[in-house]
Amino acid sequence: MSDPVIVGTDGSAAASAAVEWAADDAARMRAPLRIVFALNFLPYDIPKFSTPEWEDPLTRNAERVLAEAEALVRERRPEIEVTTQTIEGAPPVVLRDQAVGATEIVVGSRGLGGFAAAVLGSVSMHVAGHARGPVVVVRSGPRAVHGEIVVGIDDSPQCDPALAYAFEQAALRGATLRALYVWQAPVHAYAPEIVYDMDEIRRAQHQVAADKLTSWRQTYPQVKVIEDVRSGHPVEVLTAASKEADLVVVGSHGRGALGSLALGSVSRGVLHHARGNVAVVRSPRL
Numbered sequence: 001m002s003d004p005v006i007v008g009t010d011g012s013a014a015a016s017a018a019v020e021w022a023a024d025d026a027a028r029m030r031a032p033l034r035i036v037f038a039l040n041f042l043p044y045d046i047p048k049f050s051t052p053e054w055e056d057p058l059t060r061n062a063e064r065v066l067a068e069a070e071a072l073v074r075e076r077r078p079e080i081e082v083t084t085q086t087i088e089g090a091p092p093v094v095l096r097d098q099a100v101g102a103t104e105i106v107v108g109s110r111g112l113g114g115f116a117a118a119v120l121g122s123v124s125m126h127v128a129g130h131a132r133g134p135v136v137v138v139r140s141g142p143r144a145v146h147g148e149i150v151v152g153i154d155d156s157p158q159c160d161p162a163l164a165y166a167f168e169q170a171a172l173r174g175a176t177l178r179a180l181y182v183w184q185a186p187v188h189a190y191a192p193e194i195v196y197d198m199d200e201i202r203r204a205q206h207q208v209a210a211d212k213l214t215s216w217r218q219t220y221p222q223v224k225v226i227e228d229v230r231s232g233h234p235v236e237v238l239t240a241a242s243k244e245a246d247l248v249v250v251g252s253h254g255r256g257a258l259g260s261l262a263l264g265s266v267s268r269g270v271l272h273h274a275r276g277n278v279a280v281v282r283s284p285r286l
C-alpha cells in the first residue's frame with residue numbers, strides 16, 4: 001500500500017476544496033487518505049481561560065470538522081481508505097512534520113483566519129515553503145477540467161522532483177503535460193554595447209528544455225508532452241498558463257537557489273498569482 005495522502009483542514013471552504021482534491025488524488029494513486037486537524041491550544045493558553053473545561057469546545061470543534069470532512073470523502077470517493085487525526089500543535093509545524101512518510105500534503109490556499117485581501121494563508125505558505133516532497137495548494141471555487149498539467153522547468157537539477165511529480169500526475173489523469181521553460185533575455189544596463197545572437201540563444205534554450213525532458217519521456221511514453229519554450233518572466237508566463245491547467249507544478253527553488261530562502265521567487269510568485277491549484281515540489285536536499 002502506498003504512503004498516505006495527507007490533507008489539513010480547519011473547516012474552511014478552501015480546506016473543504018483541499019479535502020475533495022486530496023480524495024480524488026488518493027483515488028487516482030490508490031493511496032489511503034488521512035485528514036488532519038492541528039489543534040493549537042497556545043493562543044488561548046492565558047491564565048484567564050486556563051480552567052480545566054475550556055479546552056473542550058476546541059477539541060469538540062476539531063472532532064466535528066474532521067467528521068464532516070470524512071463524510072464528504074466517503075460520499076465522494078467511497079472506495080478509498082480514509083482516517084482522521086487531531087494533532088496538538090501549531091498548524092504549520094504539524095502539517096510540515098506530516099510530510100515525512102506521506103505521498104503528498106494538501107492544503108487550502110486560505111483558511112478561517114487571514115485578512116480578506118490575502119491570497120494565501122500563513123499555514124499554506126509555511127507548509128509550501130518547508131515540507132519535504134510535494135505540497136499541493138488548492139483554491140476553492142468552480143473549476144473546469146482542462147486535461148492539462150503545466151510544469152515549470154529551468155536548467156537546474158532542483159526542478160527534477162517537480163518533473164517527476166508532474167509526469168506522474170499527467171500519467172494518472174491521462175492528461176497532456178505542458179513543460180514550460182521560460183527564459184529571460186540578458187539585460188546588461190552597464191554594457192549596452194554587448195550584442196547577443198538571439199537566434200543562437202533561442203536555439204540553446206530549446207536544447208536545454210529538450211535535454212531536461214528526454215529521460216522522463218522515455219519513462220512515461222504514454223504522456224503527451226508539449227515543450228513550450230518562451231521568453232518572458234516565469235511568474236507571468238506560468239500564471240497565464242495556470243488558467244488552462246488542472247495543476248501547475250513548480251520546484252521549490254531554481255537556478256538561483258539560495259539555501260536560506262524557503263521558496264524561490266518564481267515558486268512564491270506562482271503560489272500568489274496562479275488561478276488554479278499549485279504543487280510545490282521540494283528537492284530532498286533542500
Ligand SMILES: Nc1ncnc2c1ncn2[C@@H]1O[C@H](COP(=O)(O)OP(=O)(O)OP(=O)(O)O)[C@@H](O)[C@H]1O
Nearest residue numbers: 008009038107108110111112113114121122123124
Ligand atoms: N488548524 C489547522 N489544522 C489543519 N489544517 C489547517 C489548519 N489551519 C489551516 N490549515 C490548512 O491550511 C490551509 C490554509 O489556511 P491558513 O491558516 O494558511 O489561511 P488563513 O486562515 O486564511 O490565514 P492565517 O491563518 O494565516 O491568518 C487551510 O485551507 C487548511 O488546509
Ligand SMILES: [Mg+2]
Nearest residue numbers: 111112113121
Ligand atoms: Mg488559519
